[in-house]
Amino acid sequence: MALLKIARMGHPVLVRRADPVGDPAAPSIRALARDMVETMADAGGVGLAAPQVHVPLRLIAWRSAAGGVGVLADPVVEALGDATEEGWEGCLSVPGLRGVVPRASRVRYAGRDLEGRPVEGVAEGFEARVLQHEVDHLDGVLYLSRMTDLSRLGFQEELARAERAARAPAAAGDAPGGAGDGAGDGHDRAE
Ligand code: NI
Numbered sequence: 088m089a090l091l092k093i094a095r096m097g098h099p100v101l102v103r104r105a106d107p108v109g110d111p112a113a114p115s116i117r118a119l120a121r122d123m124v125e126t127m128a129d130a131g132g133v134g135l136a137a138p139q140v141h142v143p144l145r146l147i148a149w150r151s152a153a154g155g156v157g158v159l160a161d162p163v164v165e166a167l168g169d170a171t172e173e174g175w176e177g178c179l180s181v182p183g184l185r186g187v188v189p190r191a192s193r194v195r196y197a198g199r200d201l202e203g204r205p206v207e208g209v210a211e212g213f214e215a216r217v218l219q220h221e222v223d224h225l226d227g228v229l230y231l232s233r234m235t236d237l238s239r240l241g242f243q244e245e246l247a248r249a250e251r252a253a254r255a256p257a258a259a260g261d262a263p264g265g266a267g268d269g270a271g272d273g274h275d276r277a278e
Contacts, residue, residue: 091126091140096181098141102227105136105143111160112203116146120158120201123148127156132179134217136224139180147221152214159198159206164222166191167209174216176230177243186240188233190216 094100108116119142127135127148134149151157170192177185194215197207210218220230234240 088125089122090129091122093126093130093179094139094141096178096229096231098180100138100141100143101180101224101229103138103143104227105138105145105225108144108146108160108199110203111146111199111201116144116160117201119144120146120148124156124158127179130179134221135179136221138224138227145225147218147225149214149217149221152210152212158201159196160201162196162198162218162222162225164194164196164218167193167195172212174213176216176220178220178230180224181229181231183242183244184240185243185246186230186234187236188216188220188230189235190219190233194218 110116111120119137119140123135123137123140123146126140127133127150134147137144137146145161146158147162148156148158168191171189172192173187173189175185176188192215193209193211195207195209196218197205200206223230223233231240
């Protein structure tokens with residue numbers, strides 16, 4: 088087990104198309120998946136794609152809606168229906184920033200687990216968002232290029248400050264704090 092170094096925006100591995108995993112049960116892939124899960128947890132992320140740890144393979148890990156951690160090799164995600172929704176996202180490869188991204192509300196996903204068995208399922212809402220974000224990483228796409236309104240991109244710290252101010256307009260003179268988390272808090276982001 089090891090914590091892996093996370094690639095940041097600007098590194099070429101984040102803008103190339105990743106390669107198929109091959110055999111997901113191979114010891115090297117299973118070790119990579121374990122390290123990705125550990126790295127994701129350590130960084131407080133809700134998802135991680137192999138290119139984010141400098142490995143150009145189609146492998147993702149994410150925190151599932153059920154509370155567990157999912158790992159998928161060669162994942163495919165497709166929208167179910169036309170419904171989309173906007174939500175805040177962040178990315179471990181773009182530290183400090185948060186932005187509003189439109190995504191399909193409901194998706195079907197498929198791939199293989201670490202035994203090489205086919206896996207498929209349906210995800211919606213936040214989990215669907217995380218899956219779309221992670222699979223985008225495999226195609227060299229960062230959430231910034233999915234945004235439609237860059238005025239809704241900002242530093243998490245500033246967004247949280249603005250959010251607090253908006254929530255407590257009548258409390259001028261009060262000590263800061265107590266207004267809860269900001270817009271891009273840890274419960275509402277994809278990595
Ligand atoms: Ni990301």
